[in-house]
Amino acid sequence: MNYKLKVIIPCYNEQEVIETTNTTLLAILDRLVLSGRVTEDSGLVYVDDGSKDDTWNIICRLHEDDDRVEGVKLSANYGHQNALLAGMEACRDDADMMVTIDADLQDDPEAIVAMVNKYIDDDCDIVYGVRRKRQKDTWFKRTSAQLFYKAMNHLGVRTVYNHADFRLMSRRAVEMLLGYDERNIFLRGIVPLIGLRSDTVEYDRRERQAGETKYPLRKMVDFAADGITSFSVKPVRMVLGAGFIFVGVSLLILLYVICSFLFGSTSPGWASLLLSIWFVGGVILIALGVIGEYMAKVYLEVKHRPRYHVDFKLTS
Numbered sequence: 001m002n003y004k005l006k007v008i009i010p011c012y013n014e015q016e017v018i019e020t021t022n023t024t025l026l027a028i029l030d031r032l033v034l035s036g037r038v039t040e041d042s043g044l045v046y047v048d049d050g051s052k053d054d055t056w057n058i059i060c061r062l063h064e065d066d067d068r069v070e071g072v073k074l075s076a077n078y079g080h081q082n083a084l085l086a087g088m089e090a091c092r093d094d095a096d097m098m099v100t101i102d103a104d105l106q107d108d109p110e111a112i113v114a115m116v117n118k119y120i121d122d123d124c125d126i127v128y129g130v131r132r133k134r135q136k137d138t139w140f141k142r143t144s145a146q147l148f149y150k151a152m153n154h155l156g157v158r159t160v161y162n163h164a165d166f167r168l169m170s171r172r173a174v175e176m177l178l179g180y181d182e183r184n185i186f187l188r189g190i191v192p193l194i195g196l197r198s199d200t201v202e203y204d205r206r207e208r209q210a211g212e213t214k215y216p217l218r219k220m221v222d223f224a225a226d227g228i229t230s231f232s233v234k235p236v237r238m239v240l241g242a243g244f245i246f247v248g249v250s251l252l253i254l255l256y257v258i259c260s261f262l263f264g265s266t267s268p269g270w271a272s273l274l275l276s277i278w279f280v281g282g283v284i285l286i287a288l289g290v291i292g293e294y295m296a297k298v299y300l301e302v303k304h305r306p307r308y309h310v311d312f313k314l315t316s
Contacts, residue, residue, distance in 0.1 A: 005032065005042040005116065006095035008087035010080055014103040015054045018046070021103050022062050022069065028112055029068070037116050042095075043068035043316065046103075047087040050077030063314045071314035078308040081185045084165060086308050088174050099168045101129075107166040108203040115168035118199050125173040125196035129166035132202045158192040160200065167191065183301050242283065 007025055011018060025044055032038040048056045048071065059071040072090050074083065084100050091098065097119050099112050107129055115127040165187055169177065176194045177187075192198075 002036060002039045003096040003116075003120065004094070005029070005038040006087075006091045006098045007044045007112070008047065008084060008091075008098055008100045009044060009103050010047045010049055010083035010087065010100075011051060011055050011059070011103045012049045012077065012080075012083075013051045013053045013055060015051075015058055017104055018055060018058050019062070021105050024105060024109055025101075025112075026066065026068065028109055032113065032116060037113075037120060041068070041316070043070055045087050045091055046071045047083045047090075048073045049080070049083040050074055060314065067316045069314075070316060071312075072310055073312040075309040075311040080165070081187055082308045084187060085178070085185065086310065088169075089178060090310075090313065092171070092174055092178065095171060097168055097170050098174055099166075101166050102164075106206050107164065108206060111166070111201045111203040112168075114201045118201065119168055119170065122199060123197060124168075124199045125170040126191060126194065126198040127168040128160045128163045128198065128200045130160060130200045130202050131162040131164075131205050133204070159188050160192060163188065163200075170196070172196070183303075183305065183307060184297055185307070242287070 007029070009021065009025070014021075022044065029038070029042055029044070033040050033042065046059045046062075046069070048059060056071070056073055059069070059073075062069045063071055070090075072086055074086060078086075087100070088098060097116070099115060101107050101109060101112070111129050115129070118124045118127045169191070173191075173194055173196050176196075177191060180190055182190075
């Protein structure tokens with residue numbers, strides 16, 4: 001039995017790479033069709049996430065050249081996670097399985113073949129693409145990524161180590177995923193919650209061929225914060241625990257002051273007093289920031305605004 005595959009590619013200002021990406025992915029589709037793994041009407045779905053360059057015009061031209069190439073144009077830049085969901089929503093009733101991969105193809109597209117095989121032969125509903133190693137990353141990026149995964153696991157968030165958003169999902173897995181109605185979406189944490197049969201495919205990450213990364217340091221920090229605060233309340237509990245610790249320390253300091261007064265060894269201690277005030281004040285501000293982050297999440301969720309708006313679609 002042949003299965004219909006849709007490859008979902010989110011794009012934001014990817015005019016330098018998208019034609020090469022299209023050629024590479026269509027060649028992989030052709031091989032899968034020839035091997036009898038997927039149907040001839042399998043195809044690619046590009047999701048233009050509010051690009052400001054010529055990305056959408058190139059997608060339109062690729063669609064005219066080959067009707068297996070489809071496109072979804074979002075009305076603004078809604079972010080990588082929402083772009084992935086828009087692509088899944090667009091073909092939720094038109095595919096047996098879907099693969100999500102970034103347009104720069106740093107995630108090895110050859111792994112798609114192994115993912116499809118695991119879906120068909122091993123009856124896996126979810127197949128995660130997992131990087132073998134991070135030797136090509138800078139020391140800072142490699143270290144920060146490892147700390148992020150360890151922190152997520154420590155906080156009780158189920159993630160797949162060294163997995164980004166390169167994965168295969170069956171139709172029923174996608175249906176379950178789209179049932180999550182959160183505004184602050186973090187797919188790396190939500191997909192493992194689905195709980196269907198899953199497996200991994202390892203690959204070596206490649207260098208970006210052209211263009212610039214769409215995840216600078218600021219976006220990486222925002223993404224990590226969203227992931228942690230969307231799935232764990234442990235930071236708030238840590239703040240509470242820190243509060244009790246500081247109360248205990250203050251009681252010890254009070255005991256020390258009383259003993260010093262009784263034995264007549266008191267001193268002005270302005271430096272230590274000011275240092276304590278600044279330290280405790282900083283801890284209070286950090287605590288308020290953590291609590292405020294959760295309050296902001298609740299504020300955005302209760303508004304229940306749409307995750308994205310679709311401006312235009314190109315379909316076969």
